[in-house]
Amino acid sequence: MTKKSRLLVAAAAVLPVAVLFLAASPAPSDGPKYTSEGRLMFPEHYREWVFLSSGLGMTYGPLASGEPRFDNVFVNPSAYRSFLETGHWPDKTVFVLEVRQAQSKGSINRGGHFQADVAGVETHVKDEQRFPRKWAFFGFQNGAKASEARAQDDASCYTCHEPKGAVETTFVQFYPTLIPIAKQKGSYQPRE
């Protein structure tokens, strides 16, 4: 065998392996993880994820109270990177909505509000194989390592997220840095 043909044989052996490697996209390490009963494990590192926006005193439903509260929205970095390229949320997207008490008296502050203790954490997860509607919602008791018994009943969360979310069932219309991307990629649905 000549040197050239030996090289060709070697390339032919390596190529299918390389193709297989590229085709099988491994689950992202920041994707959803579940207990054996199907509860979502608390995404412990969400504070290192990508911050999308804060709302102050938004009154649309979950965890609403008399006092205005802040909410902070985070998404896992692998889903964020994919969204920048496609304008769509990939499988294994995990959103965290962290609700915090608003405080005005403290230290040197004279006006306005700053964020204080966590009042609740909700998540919105895309897992196409696991959930019939592809997405599901999970709530966490304060400090819990796993979500409440089951995914939040789709009805209470979907009634708003499905007809009102600008990209699939997510509220991209309130995440200012994502709006131009979704519009450019054609995934943005204007919602009243």
Ligand code: HEC
């Ligand atoms: C009446 C409308 C409404 C209902 C009902 C509702 N949400 Fe939302 N949700 C919103 C809005 C508006 C936002 C955007 C928040 C922001 O901009 O800070 C949001 C954002 C979220 C997010 C951040 C990711 C995303 O999808 O944009 C999560 C997680 C979330 N909600 C969980 C829940 C859960 C769990 C329930 C059911 C218990 C629920 N929501 C019910 C209106 C609603």
